[in-house]
Amino acid sequence: MLMKKLLTGNEAIARGAWEAGVTVCTAYPGTPSTEITENAALYNEIYAEWSPNEKVALEVGLGAAIGGARALVAMKHVGVNVAADPLFTLSYTGINAGLVLVSADDPGMHSSQNEQDNRHFGKAAKIPILEPSDSQEAKEFTKIAFELSEAFDTPVILRITTRVAHSQSLVDLEPRQEIPLRKYEKNIQKYVMMPGFARPRHRVVENRLEKLKEYAETFPFNRMELRRPEIGIIASGVVYQYVREVLPDASTLKLALTYPLPRKLLEEFASKVERLFVIEELDPFIEEQLKAWGIEVHGKDTFPIVGEILPETIRQKLGPLFNEESPTAKVQDSCVSFPNIPVRPPVMCPGCPHRGVFYVLQKLKLTVTGDIGCYTLGAQAPLSAIDTTICMGASIGAAIGMEKARGKEFARRLVAVIGDSTFIHSGITGLIDAVYNKATTTIIILDNRTTAMTGHQDNPVNGRTIKGETTKEVNLPLLCKAAGVNRVVEVDPFDLAKLETIVKEELAAEEPSVIISKRQCALLVKNFDTPCQVITEECIGCLRCMKIGCPCIIKEGKKVRINATQCVGCNLCAYVCPSGAIRKEGAANGSN
Amino acid sequence: MGQTKNILIVGVGGQGTILASRVLSSVLQKIGLEVKVSEIHGMAQRGGSVVTQVRYGQKVASPIIPEGQADIILAFEKLEALRWLTCLKEEGIILINDQRIDPMPVIIGATEYPDTLDNIRQRTKNVLVIDALKAAQEAGNAKTVNIVLLGLLAKFMDIDQVVWLETIEETVPPKFLQANLKAFKAGFATTENLNLGKD
Ligand SMILES: Cc1ncc(C[n+]2csc(CCOP(=O)(O)OP(=O)(O)O)c2C)c(N)n1
Numbered sequence: 083m084l085m086k087k088l089l090t091g092n093e094a095i096a097r098g099a100w101e102a103g104v105t106v107c108t109a110y111p112g113t114p115s116t117e118i119t120e121n122a123a124l125y126n127e128i129y130a131e132w133s134p135n136e137k138v139a140l141e142v143g144l145g146a147a148i149g150g151a152r153a154l155v156a157m158k159h160v161g162v163n164v165a166a167d168p169l170f171t172l173s174y175t176g177i178n179a180g181l182v183l184v185s186a187d188d189p190g191m192h193s194s195q196n197e198q199d200n201r202h203f204g205k206a207a208k209i210p211i212l213e214p215s216d217s218q219e220a221k222e223f224t225k226i227a228f229e230l231s232e233a234f235d236t237p238v239i240l241r242i243t244t245r246v247a248h249s250q251s252l253v254d255l256e257p258r259q260e261i262p263l264r265k266y267e268k269n270i271q272k273y274v275m276m277p278g279f280a281r282p283r284h285r286v287v288e289n290r291l292e293k294l295k296e297y298a299e300t301f302p303f304n305r306m307e308l309r310r311p312e313i314g315i316i317a318s319g320v321v322y323q324y325v326r327e328v329l330p331d332a333s334t335l336k337l338a339l340t341y342p343l344p345r346k347l348l349e350e351f352a353s354k355v356e357r358l359f360v361i362e363e364l365d366p367f368i369e370e371q372l373k374a375w376g377i378e379v380h381g382k383d384t385f386p387i388v389g390e391i392l393p394e395t396i397r398q399k400l401g402p403l404f405n406e407e408s409p410t411a412k413v414q415d416s417c418v419s420f421p422n423i424p425v426r427p428p429v430m431c432p433g434c435p436h437r438g439v440f441y442v443l444q445k446l447k448l449t450v451t452g453d454i455g456c457y458t459l460g461a462q463a464p465l466s467a468i469d470t471t472i473c474m475g476a477s478i479g480a481a482i483g484m485e486k487a488r489g490k491e492f493a494r495r496l497v498a499v500i501g502d503s504t505f506i507h508s509g510i511t512g513l514i515d516a517v518y519n520k521a522t523t524t525i526i527i528l529d530n531r532t533t534a535m536t537g538h539q540d541n542p543v544n545g546r547t548i549k550g551e552t553t554k555e556v557n558l559p560l561l562c563k564a565a566g567v568n569r570v571v572e573v574d575p576f577d578l579a580k581l582e583t584i585v586k587e588e589l590a591a592e593e594p595s596v597i598i599s600k601r602q603c604a605l606l607v608k609n610f611d612t613p614c615q616v617i618t619e620e621c622i623g624c625l626r627c628m629k630i631g632c633p634c635i636i637k638e639g640k641k642v643r644i645n646a647t648q649c650v651g652c653n654l655c656a657y658v659c660p661s662g663a664i665r666k667e668g669a670a671n672g673s674n
Numbered sequence: 675m676g677q678t679k680n681i682l683i684v685g686v687g688g689q690g691t692i693l694a695s696r697v698l699s700s701v702l703q704k705i706g707l708e709v710k711v712s713e714i715h716g717m718a719q720r721g722g723s724v725v726t727q728v729r730y731g732q733k734v735a736s737p738i739i740p741e742g743q744a745d746i747i748l749a750f751e752k753l754e755a756l757r758w759l760t761c762l763k764e765e766g767i768i769l770i771n772d773q774r775i776d777p778m779p780v781i782i783g784a785t786e787y788p789d790t791l792d793n794i795r796q797r798t799k800n801v802l803v804i805d806a807l808k809a810a811q812e813a814g815n816a817k818t819v820n821i822v823l824l825g826l827l828a829k830f831m832d833i834d835q836v837v838w839l840e841t842i843e844e845t846v847p848p849k850f851l852q853a854n855l856k857a858f859k860a861g862f863a864t865t866e867n868l869n870l871g872k873d
Pocket residue numbers: 110111112113136158160161164195454455456457474500501502503504505528530532533534535536
């Protein structure tokens with residue numbers, strides 16, 4: 083009997099890969115893609131790994147595919163920037179066994195630093211893009227992507243968005259198809275891309291694209307659904323589901339393959355409807371192609387280019403054209419929102435090892451080039467300790483650049499902060515630059531023994547693999563020393579006095595230095611210390627403890643109180659209290 | 675084609691909303707309905723707002739609840755109840771856990787925690803507030819607040835209790851099963867009335 087199961091899009095992709103006989107799955111974590119690999123790793127038949135970054139993930143994947151095994155490589159949208167170099171040339175070499183790259187885009191930036199539209203990568207690298215609209219399709223399209231990949235000898239992009247990745251719907255479970263390892267044959271002309279061999283391969287790519295265009299015309303998952311002729315809507319991904327819900331009577335062209343586009347099918351659809359709309363999140367990717375072909379179409383003149391497109395927007399813009407009474411037309415009292423509801427941004431956890439570092443940095447009023455991870459929260463009030471956050475690894479280069487622009491004196495008040503996973507991902511090359519080009523930068527590696535931000539994945543620094551096996555740990559001090567850094571010092575960030583002294587010392591040194599702030603992420607700590615409490619009579623109401631941004635410290639009248647159920651007793655507040663009013667529960671007067 | 679029903683579960687990261695929505699969606703699947711769930715949990719563990727949208731019926735297309743179309747809102751925290759109230763249908767029901775968790779802007783004194791319950795009652799009529807923490811503690815485990823609230827939700831859903839209990843059994847680790855079953859029953863047995871709000 084066919085089993086049905088409620089799966090997220092990400093779980094469905096992992097299932098699809100398994101059913102498609104995949105044996106290798108590689109990735110670097112990143113919301114909303116992370117659970118694909120976490121779930122793939124649960125299958126015994128699949129070798130899975132957290133790679134140090136997306137470029138390595140794709141390289142391991144392409145090695146597996148050229149070597150004859152089907153490979154799935156997953157990453158968030160910005161990860162594809164990192165993996166773009168191998169991707170573009172992999173398009174030239176082609177694969178041997180199928181290779182599918184999942185790009186998880188994040189329109190609306192639920193958890194990302196930008197909302198780039200990765201369909202451009204498919205077009206630029208000349209490889210096909212499939213876009214599922216729910217979990218069932220996420221699974222099916224993963225399998226189809228492997229078929230296409232092998233039929234056309236090309237990597238294939240499976241593009242999903244947050245709403246597909248993190249929505250659950252029913253999926254048919256099918257058995258795994260065992261795919262024997264393909265034969266590996268040495269083929270220098272195909273796999274060694276130097277100019278003489280690459281030139282003919284570029285022709286192969288262009289020919290392949292022509293064949294794919296033809297194929298797109300009859301690709302059965304590009305589906306024309308003719309209903310009322312007044313409006314025709316072209317949509318793909320989750321937006322298709324919104325259209326079905328909001329405008330069930332509209333004629334719809336559902337695109338599964340969004341690159342290359344089926345020109346004849348689109349022209350035919352256009353000829354059958356009175357007004358044509360393309361509803362696509364982010365860039366006018368489909369719209370521009372239609373316009374280039376001379377097809378009259380509405381798109382970004384009607385729908386936003388910024389953020390997600392939600393069902394409500396579609397209803398508002400197109401509902402009236404159908405003269406339909408929309409079910410939400412009457413606004414009720416409860417819909418009148420309450421003004422100025424305080425926002426609830428994420429905060430560093432009680433006892434987060436990053437907090438003390440930012441406390442010291444803001445106390446010393448330093449310029450701080452930042453990076454991406456939980457510690458980016460150090461940019462928020464009340465700490466407000468970070469000056470820049472651009473992309474993973476940028477902190478170190480940015481600090482070097484600032485020093486080169488503003489001089490060594492400026493560098494005495496400048497530090498770069500970078501997490502352990504981020505340092506391995508793309509900080510090492512920056513560090514080497516600092517040494518090689520004689521910067522005097524101070525770099526703080528925030529080693530919390532995990533990749534916390536994306537849900538605590540293991541990484542090369544903590545000595546465990548995604549399959550839960552132990553492995554060698556990267557020795558960070560040795561690594562930095564090998565790069566030529568003389569001054570490498572480890573410190574426990576809960577020892578604030580020492581931390582402050584070390585930061586001052588390293589800033590003063592006229593050479594690059596690395597401070598490794600080492601303590602495990604509070605969410606991974608099993609046994610917490612005794613909570614702290616405020617002795618109300620001794621509290622002078624200076625509110626200095628509130629400047630560290632610990633969510634356990636609550637203002638009550640003119641003084642403060644500590645929420646004992648959440649406090650993990652890290653002592654940071656006690657350290658900053660000038661009157662010694664904060665102490666461990668049960669501790670004697672004056673000691674903390 | 676039956677009407678699609680919409681339930682919105684809102685709370686603060688770490689409160690266990692995700693487990694609650696997993697149980698709910700399995701229950702709905704078990705009774706043969708199509709279910710779609712959308713979860714935004716980017717930085718859930720870091721104490722941000724968490725929202726789960728659950729939609730079910732004979733046929734469900736979009737995983738997103740249209741504006742003002744939630745039949746039930748289950749709020750794990752009072753401020754979140756107020757924040758998401760705009761999603762509630764005119765005749766909809768809002769079930770609220772009487773718990774206050776201050777967000778950072780309130781903690782640092784940049785703004786104040788508003789008067790939540792009175793404002794909610796002024797704006798909608800079907801309001802029910804319970805102290806789920808107390809009920810969970812009485813059931814033997816303070817961490818079962820989410821299951822107490824699930825029990826409360828079940829009271830308004832007309833699905834056989836057996837299905838709920840069975841699904842909880844399949845979802846939670848055996849070690850915590852007894853406390854969770856007790857918590858569910860405590861929520862289900864809530865005797866407070868609705869209709870405390872505007873009329
Ligand atoms: C290129 C790229 N890949 C992935 C991500 C997603 N991401 C953001 S932070 C982060 C890891 C953070 O880990 P770490 O540096 O150890 O800091 P922590 O969160 O543990 O403090 C990841 C994977 C990203 N933003 N950019």
